[in-house]
Amino acid sequence: MADDPQSRFEIVAREDFSDATYLLEVRHPLMARAARPGQFVIVMSHEHGERIPLTIADYDREEGTITLVIQAVGKSTREMQQTCTVGTHLYGMVGPMGMPSPLGKAKKVLCVGGGLGVAPIYPQMKGFKEAGAYVIAVIGFRTKSLVFWQEKFEACCDELILCTDDGSAGVEGRVTTGMELAIAKHPDIDECVAIGPPIMMKGAAEVTRPHGIKTMVSLNPVMIDGTGMCGGCRVKVGDTVKFACVDGPDFDGHKVDFDDLMARLGRFSSQEKAAMKRWSDECRMAKPVSPAGGKE
Ligand SMILES: Cc1cc2nc3c(=O)[nH]c(=O)nc-3n(C[C@H](O)[C@H](O)[C@H](O)COP(=O)(O)OP(=O)(O)OC[C@H]3O[C@@H](n4cnc5c(N)ncnc54)[C@H](O)[C@@H]3O)c2cc1C
Ligand code: FES
Known part of the structure; x- marks a missing residue:
C-alpha cells in the first residue's frame, strides 16, 4: 500500500x-x-x-x-x-x-483569531463568506514580525482589523480592542466566532456578552483518542460536561467554563517538561562530534 x-x-x-x-x-x-x-x-x-x-x-x-x-x-x-x-x-x-462548525444563517459575522488562532478561523471565515454573510475579521498578534496570512484574509473578508499588542502593525492592542471597534461600527453583527488561547477566547466572549451577540469558540483541551472514549478532553459548558473531540470542538463561548479548561490544560506540565528535556538531550547526543573534539 x-x-x-x-x-x-x-x-x-x-x-x-x-x-x-x-x-x-x-x-x-x-x-x-x-x-x-x-x-x-x-x-x-x-x-x-x-x-x-x-x-x-x-x-x-x-x-x-x-x-x-x-x-x-x-x-x-x-x-x-x-x-x-x-x-x-x-x-x-x-x-x-469533530463536528463541522455550525455556520448558520448569520448575515453579519465577526471572525476573531488571536496568534495561532488566526489559522483555524480562516476556514470558518471562508465558510461564512461562501454562505453569503458580510464578514468582519479581527486578527491579533504580539508584534509585526509574527503577522501571517494578512493578504489571505484581505482577499476573503469584507473588512479586516489587524491588531498588535505593541502597535507595530495595525491597531495597538489585543483582539478585544479590535472587536470593540468593529461592534461600535456595526451594531447589527449577529454572530461572532473567536479562536485563540483560552484566555483570549474568554476575553472575546466577555466583549460580546453585553451586546447579546452569539459567540462560538473552538476549544483545545488535551485530547488522546479523539473518539469520545477516554474522557481526556472533557469540558464544562453550562450545566453539562461535553467531550470536545466528538461534541465540539466549537461551543457557545458564553457558557464555557474557561477557568476549568485552563486548569486542565496545565495538568501534565511536569511530564511535558520531562519529555522535552529527554528529547533535547537525545538531540544533543546525536549531533556529530567535530574534529576538534567539541560538538558541531
Ligand atoms: C482540537 C485541537 C486543535 C488544535 N489545533 C492546533 C493547531 O492547529 N496548531 C497547533 O499548533 N496546535 C493545535 N492544537 C494544540 C496541539 O495539539 C498541542 O500544541 C500539541 O499537542 C502539543 O504537543 P507537544 O508535544 O509539542 O507539546 P507538550 O509539551 O506535550 O504540550 C504543550 C501544551 O500543549 C497542550 N497539549 C499537549 N498535548 C496535547 C494533546 N494531546 N492534545 C491537545 N493539547 C495538548 C497542553 O496545553 C500542553 O501544556 C490543537 C489542540 C486541539 C485539542
Ligand atoms: S480525546 Fe478522548 S474523549 Fe475526547
Whole structure:
C-alpha cells in the first residue's frame, strides 16, 4: 500500500512564518474532499510519535491537500518542526474529526483569531463568506514580525482589523480592542466566532456578552483518542460536561467554563517538561562530534 496516494501523507509544501510557527500542506485527496470548517486531524509524525490534534486550517479539494499551521511549543511540535520537510511523509493522520462548525444563517459575522488562532478561523471565515454573510475579521498578534496570512484574509473578508499588542502593525492592542471597534461600527453583527488561547477566547466572549451577540469558540483541551472514549478532553459548558473531540470542538463561548479548561490544560506540565528535556538531550547526543573534539 506504500505507493497508494490515499494511504500516504506526503508533505508537499512548507512555509515558516516565524521561529516557532510553520505551515505544512499535506496531500490526501479523500481528506481534502471530506474536510469542513472547524474540523481537525490527529497526526503522528513517526511510528513512535505522540498523537497530536491539529486544526484543518485550509483545504484544497482540487489539489487534494489540507493545510496545518503548527506552533512549536513542546517535544512533538518541535520534533515535527525539524523533521517535516517537503517530500517527507507523516506516519499517520486521522480525520477529519469533530463536528463541522455550525455556520448558520448569520448575515453579519465577526471572525476573531488571536496568534495561532488566526489559522483555524480562516476556514470558518471562508465558510461564512461562501454562505453569503458580510464578514468582519479581527486578527491579533504580539508584534509585526509574527503577522501571517494578512493578504489571505484581505482577499476573503469584507473588512479586516489587524491588531498588535505593541502597535507595530495595525491597531495597538489585543483582539478585544479590535472587536470593540468593529461592534461600535456595526451594531447589527449577529454572530461572532473567536479562536485563540483560552484566555483570549474568554476575553472575546466577555466583549460580546453585553451586546447579546452569539459567540462560538473552538476549544483545545488535551485530547488522546479523539473518539469520545477516554474522557481526556472533557469540558464544562453550562450545566453539562461535553467531550470536545466528538461534541465540539466549537461551543457557545458564553457558557464555557474557561477557568476549568485552563486548569486542565496545565495538568501534565511536569511530564511535558520531562519529555522535552529527554528529547533535547537525545538531540544533543546525536549531533556529530567535530574534529576538534567539541560538538558541531
Ligand atoms: C482540537 C485541537 C486543535 C488544535 N489545533 C492546533 C493547531 O492547529 N496548531 C497547533 O499548533 N496546535 C493545535 N492544537 C494544540 C496541539 O495539539 C498541542 O500544541 C500539541 O499537542 C502539543 O504537543 P507537544 O508535544 O509539542 O507539546 P507538550 O509539551 O506535550 O504540550 C504543550 C501544551 O500543549 C497542550 N497539549 C499537549 N498535548 C496535547 C494533546 N494531546 N492534545 C491537545 N493539547 C495538548 C497542553 O496545553 C500542553 O501544556 C490543537 C489542540 C486541539 C485539542
Ligand atoms: S480525546 Fe478522548 S474523549 Fe475526547
